[in-house]
Amino acid sequence: MKETGKKRSIKIEEGQTFPLSIKRLGINGEGVGYFKRQVVFVPGALPGEEVLVEATKIQPKFAEGKVKKIRKQSPFRVKPPCPIYEECGGCQLQHLAYEQQLKEKRDIVIQSLERHTKLQLHKLDIRKTIGMDEPWNYRNKSQFQVGQQKNGQVIAGLYGLDSHRLIPIQNCMVQHDLTNKVSEGVRQILEDLQIPIYDERKRKGIVRTIVTRAGFSSGEVQVVLITTQKEVPRKKLLMAEIQERLPEVTSLVQNINGNKTSLIFGEKTIHLRGEEVIQETLGDLSFELSARAFFQLNPIQTVKLYDEVKEAAGLTGKEKIADAYCGVGTIGMWLASGASEVRGMDTIESAIIDANENARKHGILNATYVTGTAEHWLPKWVNEGWRPDVIVVDPPRTGCDKKLLDAIIQVKPKKFVYVSCNPSTLAKDIDYLSKDYQVEYIQPVDMFPHTAHVEAVAKLVKK
Numbered sequence: 001m002k003e004t005g006k007k008r009s010i011k012i013e014e015g016q017t018f019p020l021s022i023k024r025l026g027i028n029g030e031g032v033g034y035f036k037r038q039v040v041f042v043p044g045a046l047p048g049e050e051v052l053v054e055a056t057k058i059q060p061k062f063a064e065g066k067v068k069k070i071r072k073q074s075p076f077r078v079k080p081p082c083p084i085y086e087e088c089g090g091c092q093l094q095h096l097a098y099e100q101q102l103k104e105k106r107d108i109v110i111q112s113l114e115r116h117t118k119l120q121l122h123k124l125d126i127r128k129t130i131g132m133d134e135p136w137n138y139r140n141k142s143q144f145q146v147g148q149q150k151n152g153q154v155i156a157g158l159y160g161l162d163s164h165r166l167i168p169i170q171n172c173m174v175q176h177d178l179t180n181k182v183s184e185g186v187r188q189i190l191e192d193l194q195i196p197i198y199d200e201r202k203r204k205g206i207v208r209t210i211v212t213r214a215g216f217s218s219g220e221v222q223v224v225l226i227t228t229q230k231e232v233p234r235k236k237l238l239m240a241e242i243q244e245r246l247p248e249v250t251s252l253v254q255n256i257n258g259n260k261t262s263l264i265f266g267e268k269t270i271h272l273r274g275e276e277v278i279q280e281t282l283g284d285l286s287f288e289l290s291a292r293a294f295f296q297l298n299p300i301q302t303v304k305l306y307d308e309v310k311e312a313a314g315l316t317g318k319e320k321i322a323d324a325y326c327g328v329g330t331i332g333m334w335l336a337s338g339a340s341e342v343r344g345m346d347t348i349e350s351a352i353i354d355a356n357e358n359a360r361k362h363g364i365l366n367a368t369y370v371t372g373t374a375e376h377w378l379p380k381w382v383n384e385g386w387r388p389d390v391i392v393v394d395p396p397r398t399g400c401d402k403k404l405l406d407a408i409i410q411v412k413p414k415k416f417v418y419v420s421c422n423p424s425t426l427a428k429d430i431d432y433l434s435k436d437y438q439v440e441y442i443q444p445v446d447m448f449p450h451t452a453h454v455e456a457v458a459k460l461v462k463k
């Protein structure tokens with residue numbers, strides 16, 4: 001909830017109640033309005049609504065509030081279909097009609113450009129957000145923490161918004177059915193076999209998290225049980241029960257994390273039963289996913305996103321492409337058949353091993369991937385005389401490193417394709433490049449319906 005601008009002292013007091021007109025959605029899906037020229041963030045309020053707000057938190061540059069009463073309701077407000085929507089906090093926009101979510105996400109991109117660039121927005125081609133026909137059950141992976149109630153009942157779910165209370169989740173509406181079925185099945189088996197569950201406060205017990213990932217195309221499911229130690233009482237029985245009761249589980253893995261940490265995975269991974277990997281396909285490419293391998297969470301929209309990248313790259317077969325922040329190399333492989341050469345880099349060594357292995361397996365001989373930062377490798381390649389014609393970047397939320405942007409300005413590829421998961425850093429990076437590049441268009445793609453997450457593909461061309 002950041003707001004740029006001059007530092008002002010806030011005149012609102014905690015507990016104060018006041019009327020507010022909601023002007024727009026903020027980047028966390030909250031309603032944003034202004035009271036006495038101070039910005040106020042109100043979770044759950046929608047653009048166009050008139051609400052009575054109680055200030056809950058006062059910060060030097062903004063205030064936060066909660067809705068006491070909606071005086072004028074948005075015509076796009078809907079009843080959230082998920083019964084635990086408000087407690088869970090995993091989704092932020094279920095109370096807004098899906099078509100309107102898509103419009104608001106486009107609007108968030110426009111507002112970021114307004115705030116961080118000097119571009120003439122009326123001249124810019126910012127396209128309609130590409131949504132999903134069926135915007136439910138799209139996530140291929142769930143990571144549910146486990147806990148135990150006093151009566152021995154095992155629960156699995158997510159920690160609630162702003163609290164450390166575990167919210168039981170049995171049928172998450174954005175998770176694929178297979179992950180829901182298997183998480184619930186494993187939870188029941190842990191309860192039936194009285195396997196010791198980890199208690200975070202007492203730092204006692206064994207099973208911490210149930211991770212499930214489904215291959216949409218294969219129907220295979222991998223389960224990773226995250227435990228505090230290798231030994232688990234009745235472990236053989238546990239494996240046998242999972243195999244018998246949940247035949248869709250084709251891969252069973254244990255990961256050990258005995259640390260006091262909010263990170264889910266620990267260092268050590270042990271293969272228990274079935275295959276070590278599950279199979280998944282994106283378009284014509286197939287992937288073997290091991291327990292730790294990064295993979296996009298919404299395979300249906302990933303295909304649309306990558307097709308947009310391909311469209312923006314506009315390849316003729318002759319281009320050299322840099323695939324910066326490449327992960328397991330999926331974007332580069334999507335483009336390789338239309339290019340002369342692809343080089344990619346990522347800081348995670350295991351992702352690069354997977355990327356090179358994936359390219360080899362698909363017989364893609366013109367793509368190579370190296371471990372290290374994009375800001376190190378691109379200038380190095382350029383100094384060695386390798387000048388890409390197209391650069392694709394897909395950075396984390398923090399955006400591109402300035403050294404990388406400087407190297408892009410130096411190389412001046414004809415086309416620069418920016419895949420962004422954060423409109424603010426996208427806008428700031430576009431602004432940095434604006435002397436040398438102009439935006440041809442921006443195409444938002446909805447990767448996570450019902451959440452505040454906004455993804456976009458920007459095509460920039462040399463001036």
Ligand SMILES: C[S@@+](CC[C@H](N)C(=O)[O-])C[C@H]1O[C@@H](n2cnc3c(N)ncnc32)[C@H](O)[C@@H]1O
Nearest residue numbers: 325326327345346347348372373374394395396
């Ligand atoms: C949004 S993911 C992109 C994943 C990939 N392009 C895909 O479509 O699956 C961002 C990636 O950037 C990597 N990363 C973070 N900082 C980096 C840096 N300075 N240089 C290169 N890669 C970096 C992360 O390891 C992560 O894989």
